[in-house]
Amino acid sequence: MRTDRTDLERPALLAPRRSPRLHRAVGGVLLVVGALAGPAATAGAQGIDLSRQRLVDLTHAFNARTLYWPTATSGFQLQQLAYGRTPGGYFYSSYAYAAPEHGGTHLDAPIHFHEGGLPVDRLALERLIGPAVVIDVRAQASRDRDYRLTRDDVLAWERTNGAVPAGAFVMLRTGWGERWPNALGYFGDDTPGDASKLHFPSYGADAARYLVQERKVAALGADVASIDYGASTDFIVHQVAAAAGVIGLENVARLEALPARGATIIALPMKIEGGSGGPVRIVALVPR
Ligand SMILES: [Zn+2]
Secondary structure, three states, X not given: OOOOOHHHHOOOOOOOOOOOOHHHHHHHHHHHHHHHHOOOOOOOOXXXXXXXXXXXXXXXXXXXXXOEOOOOOOOOEEEEEEEEEXXXXXXXXXXXXXXXXXXXXXXXXXXXXXXXXXXXXXXXXXXXXXEEEEEEOHHHHHHOOOOEEOHHHHHHHHHHHOOOOOOOEEXXXXXXXXXXXXXXXXXXXXXXXXXXOOOOOEEOHHHHHHHHHHOOOOEEEEOOOOOEOOOOOOOHHHHHXXXXXXEEEEOOOOHHHOOOEEEEEEEEXXXXXXXXXXXXXXXXXXXX
């Protein structure tokens, strides 16, 4: 068993841009992570090299201002149970928390919109890591807050950056993340209990079908509250994604820190047994 740090010091895990081996190389992360505590790394597996990659947290902190869907019955609740010096002379603090699954930076499991789909605790770890693809529609969304990503937008991205790789974590950058946590700016309406007047951009159905069915992506993420646009009533993008076992990542933070491609995303949700989703810590490995 190896106990030194040699595995961590190997070259960056990312394959060169546009390499058809990118996805397999990215999958190597899990092999290496496992190798740290187990047998020597598989030949050819490359480590996470933090001298060549920086870590970016794509997660909004959970607090009293965290945004939840307008119809949610509660927000994030944190109750202090203990804080201070104990009779024993040592410091001790502890809290209880509660929240709906679908608020803040969170993951949608397939069961959220597909009967029989996987719940969040049963998602394979291999599905929670992959190459990031960032599609920027800030210009379109700034002109139309109901903007929906089109198939042509994706094809235009591919002409510049190469094909969206299978297993990709697609991140739609609308610019709405800068409005967080202002409910009116972010949702387009802040009437409590009413989700019928929301306006914000997101994916369109044809773009979602192309990414999910033809490009076989692993995740659709966005810097807005939903992978369907705010005015949606049928949540067709959720339906398309969930039917294919593709996860959703919503209220993603700091997409401005990612290149159009080349980063790797690790998204680990809270393991709620049987849950339809839940809070997720999303970390990106970005080449320096
Ligand atoms: Zn959700």
